[in-house]
Each structure stands twice: as structure tokens, then as C-alpha cells.
Amino acid sequence: xxxxxxxxxxxxxxxKSFACSCECDGDCSFSQISKGSEFVALVKVIEYSNFLDRExxxxxxxxxxxxxxxxxxxxxxxxKRKTIKIWGDNGMLCRPxxxxxxxxxxxxxxxxxxxxxxxxxxxxxxxxxxxxxxxLAVDFEKQIAYGEYSKKENQVALKDFVKEIKSLKxxxxxxxxxxxxxxxxxxxxxxxxxxxxxxxDFVKLGNNRIKIEQNENKDYTNLEFxxxxxxxxxxxxxxxxxxxVHLGKWKWQFDNEKGILSFYLDKKLYSSFIVVSHxxxxxxxxxxxxxxxxxxxxxxxKK
Numbered sequence: 196x197x198x199x200x201x202x203x204x205x206x207x208x209x210x211k212s213f214a215c216s217c218e219c220d221g222d223c224s225f226s227q228i229s230k231g232s233e234f235v236a237l238v239k240v241i242e243y244s245n246f247l248d249r250e251x252x253x254x255x256x257x258x259x260x261x262x263x264x265x266x267x268x269x270x271x272x273x274x275k276r277k278t279i280k281i282w283g284d285n286g287m288l289c290r291p292x293x294x295x296x297x298x299x300x301x302x303x304x305x306x307x308x309x310x311x312x313x314x315x316x317x318x319x320x321x322x323x324x325x326x327x328x329x330x331l332a333v334d335f336e337k338q339i340a341y342g343e344y345s346k347k348e349n350q351v352a353l354k355d356f357v358k359e360i361k362s363l364k365x366x367x368x369x370x371x372x373x374x375x376x377x378x379x380x381x382x383x384x385x386x387x388x389x390x391x392x393x394x395x396d397f398v399k400l401g402n403n404r405i406k407i408e409q410n411e412n413k414d415y416t417n418l419e420f421x422x423x424x425x426x427x428x429x430x431x432x433x434x435x436x437x438x439x440v441h442l443g444k445w446k447w448q449f450d451n452e453k454g455i456l457s458f459y460l461d462k463k464l465y466s467s468f469i470v471v472s473h474x475x476x477x478x479x480x481x482x483x484x485x486x487x488x489x490x491x492x493x494x495x496x497k498k
Contacts, residue, residue, distance in 0.1 A: 217289070217326030225305065225328045226345045229360060231391055231487055232305040233475035234272035234321070237333065237353070238264040240298050244280055251286050259293040260285060260315070267301065270360050271473050281306060281323070282316040289325045301333040303340045303356065361473060363491070365420040365449050365456070369393070370491075371406050372416050380458055380466050383495045387418065388476075391487040397480060405486050407433055409478060420447055426458065456493060468493035 221227075229235045243259035251258040261282045266274070281304075283293035296302065306321035306329060316322055323329050331342035333353070344351040370387040388409060392398055398405065406415050412433065419427040428441040446459040454470035472492035480486050 219326055222346060223327050224343045224345045225303070225331050225340075226348075226351075226359070228327050228329050229271070229305040231475065232271060232329070233308065233477060234274050235270045235305045235360060236272070236274070236303075237267045237270075237301060238279075238304055239267055239301050239335075240264050240296050241278065242298060243293060245282075247285055249286075251292070254292075254294065258286075259283070261320075262293050262296055262298075264302075264304075270357060271475055273472075273474050280317070280320040282309065282320060283322070284325075285315055288315060291323050291325055291330075301335045303331040303333050303353070305329045362451060363449065363454075363470070365447065367422045368420050370418045370420070371410070372418070373410055373413060384471075385468065385493050385495075387491050387493065389489040389491075391475075391489055395484070397484045398486060401480070403431070405478070405480065406431075409486075409488065424448065455496065467496040469496055 241263045243261070244263045245260040246257040247260050248257075261280050263278055263280050265278050266276065281293075282290070283295075284290040304321075304323075306323055309316040309318055309320050309322055312318045328343040331340040331344060331351075333340045338353045339350055340353060340356065341350045343349060344356075368389060370389045372385055372387045388406075390398060390402075390405065393402075406417075407413075414430065414432050417427075417429040417431065419429075421427065424446050426445040426447040428445055430439045430441070431437075432439070443460050444462070446462075448457045448459070449455070450457075455467055456470070457467040458465045470491055471494050472490075474490040474492070476488040476490050478486045478488070
């Protein structure tokens with residue numbers, strides 16, 4: 196999903212205080228933002244960690260600049276820390292103020308990772324973007340998250356959110372994987388990638404090159420999961436730019452409840468893998484573009 200944002204910084208009464216005004220072309224609700232996020236989790240605010248040394252217009256006391264949160268449950272991502280720091284607005288950024296979050300309260304979050312260290316954040320920490328709905332307040336006792344979950348829903352049960360965020364759809368999708376050893380499906384573990392923003396023009400034009408770069412300039416295999424259960428497997432050799440389609444009648448089947456992906460060849464079970472990790476990844480492309488990936492790590496099941 197491609198979005199266009201118009202950011203207007205309007206000078207208020209105090210020259211030290213700015214506001215961020217956004218227009219989102221598309222669906223910027225939490226359900227959509229979290230589907231493309233590299234990190235989604237349920238957290239509890241432990242403490243305010245940093246404070247501004249100047250006053251913020253219409254706020255009494257020192258405005259917190261960051262907060263430390265405990266990761267109660269991670270749904271998506273490779274984050275290993277049990278506590279993380281999230282940075283907020285200083286009066287001049289397009290972030291929500293940290294004062295909007297209460298110590299001791301729970302939140303469903305889909306933040307962005309900070310790429311460079313500055314006075315307003317440390318590389319590897321996180322922040323929110325005011326033009327998105329990238330966090331929801333959570334009533335932990337009721338197990339319900341409140342806020343703009345979708346364009347039609349202002350709340351969601353956590354169990355329903357978890358089911359949706361971890362639900363995998365293979366029908367009519369295309370994935371790719373490393374193919375150093377040709378028969379990747381004989382490995383004990385594999386990682387497969389799906390390009391999330393495949394409809395963007397820059398992705399359409401550089402599809403093969405994107406797969407090569409993400410695969411560290413090695414051969415890769417393309418997996419086309421047809422809607423009727425058929426599977427097309429194509430090996431790409433990057434040295435001589437040849438494509439080889441696997442012979443035989445290949446089919447696929449996915450058990451969403453158990454997270455098991457099975458491959459069949461000529462009506463016989465060939466191999467089965469269980470999903471052990473859901474992750475998101477991204478790669479910068481050209482000057483302003485970014486390729487987003489859905490990453491699945493799979494482990495072979497013994498017959």
C-alpha cells in the first residue's frame with residue numbers, strides 16, 4: 196500500500212512549539228499499519244525516561260521525551276529485548292507526545308525503529324509517527340484494544356488481533372528463497388520472503404534485482420502459490436540469467452491453525468514445514484523508496 200503524506204509544520208504562539216498536520220491517502224488505521232510493520236507487540240509503560248529542558252505550550256511541568264516499556268508479548272519482529280525505549284515529540288517533530296502514554300498502562304504498538312542517534316532518539320530505539328495510527332490503548336483485564344483499529348472498528352479483542360496478524364495467506368501469492376543447494380525444500384530449515392509493496396512501480400521494474408540483492412547476490416527460487424492449490428517452482432541462476440521450472444505436478448497446502456506448510460509432488464507428500472517465526476524486513480531502494488518484505492522462517496517436520 197502506497198501512501199502520500201503532506202506534512203505541514205505550523206508555527207504556534209511559542210516559537211519553540213510546532214504542530215504536525217497530516218493527510219493520509221489510503222488506510223492508515225492500526226490494522227493496516229501493523230500488517231506492514233517490522234515490529235508489533237503488546238507493551239506496558241514502566242517509566243518516563245528522558246525529559247525536555249524547556250516548557251511545552253499548554254503543558255504543565257516537564258514534558259517526557261521518552262519512555263521505557265516492557266515487551267509483554269511480541270507478535271511480529273526480531274526484537275529480542277524485554278524492555279525497549281520509545282521516543283516522542285519535542286515540540287518540533289511529527290510524533291505524539293510521550294505524555295499521551297500513562298505509566299502502568301498497556302498498549303498495542305507498531306512503531307518504527309530509529310536509524311540514527313540524535314538528541315531526540317538513539318539508534319535501535321523506536322518512535323511513532325503522528326500521521327499513522329501505530330498504537331492503541333489496551334484494557335489488559337478485558338483484553339481489548341481501543342482506538343482506530345480499522346476504518347469501521349474502534350476496538351478489537353486481543354485474541355482476534357493475534358489471529359489476524361498471524362494469519363497467513365498463500366493463495367495467489369509469490370515468495371522467494373535462497374537456492375544455493377538447488378533443492379531448498381530438502382533443507383532442515385528455510386526462510387522465504389514475500390515482497391509486500393509489489394504493486395509499486397519501482398518494485399515492478401526491479402523485481403528480479405530486488406530478489407538478488409535481498410538474497411546477497413546468490414541464486415534464488417521463486418514459489419508461485421496458485422489459487423487452485425497448484426505450485427510453480429522456478430530456479431533462477433544469476434550467473435547466466437537462466438530460469439528452470441521444476442517438472443512434475445507440484446501442489447501446496449497450508450494449515451493456518453497449526454502453521455504447517457506442505458509440498459506435494461505428483462499427489463504424494465514431499466515435505467512439510469512448520470512456521471517458527473513471523474518477521475518483517477525492509478531494504479532501501481533508489482533514493483526515496485523502500486522495499487518491504489514479509490519473512491517466514493520454517494523448520495522441516497519429520498515424516
